[in-house]
Amino acid sequence: MGRKTLGWLIPEKIPGFRADFYDKLSEKISRMYKELADDITKKMKHGSILDVRTGPGHLPIEITKRSPKVKITGIDLTEKMIEIAKKKAENAGFIGRVYFEVGDGNKLRYEDNTFDLVVSSGSFHHWKNPVRVLNECYRVLKPEKEAWIYDFDKKEIYEVYNETRN
Ligand SMILES: C[S@@+](CC[C@H](N)C(=O)[O-])C[C@H]1O[C@@H](n2cnc3c(N)ncnc32)[C@H](O)[C@@H]1O
Secondary structure, three states, rough: OOHHHHHHHOOOOOOOOHHHHHHHHHOOHHHHHHHHHHHHHHHHEEEEEEOOOOOOOOHHHHHHOOOEEEEEEEOOOOOHHHHHHHHHHHHHHOOOEEEEOOOOOOOOOOOOOOOEEEEEEEEHHOOHHHHHHHHHHHHHEEEEEEEEEEEOOOOHHHHHHHHHHH
């Protein structure tokens, strides 16, 4: 079956009723979010970051722990994911330091030239229209700034799969 046909059958958005399950599953690979946050905060000590398709918000929370002066916003299409992410921020005492909102990565609501860095983790392989999303990331980035899109390679997918089984 072609990618286009599969695209119709498999929605990009994780439905609300699966958000808690995804949250629990992704907690098992918390090491990955910590490593990504280390990588990002080596460069970003202050400024604004947008996390596109943040899911339950693991990455923005880890970034906020490391770089208190960074202002980070995570967006996701699934309301329940954003609810979970906001709860995590509240529990960590990060209200007013990290922001989560429902938003569409294909059509960002932000003005041009808003962010110092755009990040995204573990979702690129799901993007149905990567060019459109990348254009949006480019539009909201300030001039000369970068988007860092992290995804799994084949070997890592097996490692991650094994970690979630322990
Ligand atoms: C595989 S999860 C990755 C979540 C998170 N980045 C992580 O590393 O755990 C992909 C997320 O993208 C969200 N999503 C799918 N389509 C989207 C869109 N057009 N705009 C914003 N979020 C979207 C899904 O709801 C889901 O939470």
